[in-house]
Amino acid sequence: MLWSALGNMFDMDRSAARGLMSPRGLHVFKHSSTLGEAPAHKLFDRVKVTRKPGVESPRSFDDYTVNVDHADLPAGVTLSSL
Numbered sequence: 001m002l003w004s005a006l007g008n009m010f011d012m013d014r015s016a017a018r019g020l021m022s023p024r025g026l027h028v029f030k031h032s033s034t035l036g037e038a039p040a041h042k043l044f045d046r047v048k049v050t051r052k053p054g055v056e057s058p059r060s061f062d063d064y065t066v067n068v069d070h071a072d073l074p075a076g077v078t079l080s081s082l
Helices: 002-008 040-044
Strands: 027-031 047-051 064-068 077-081
Touching: none
Parallel strands: none
Antiparallel strands: 027 077, 047 064
């Protein structure tokens, strides 16, 4: 239910200050133990957002590339992209 809520939380949220906000991807790292198998910062570094070549002034989400490294995760960690 939490993942569904995160994916839909901005559906009807439009304001002058923020414009239209909408999630474009949800990447969930799951650990096999309660204490975790890897530091959060190392897992978050696997998600990279870069501006596409030739785009000087990005105007939309399409002006970016999102890469998620699923390879060689630490033992006990799984990554789901929703």
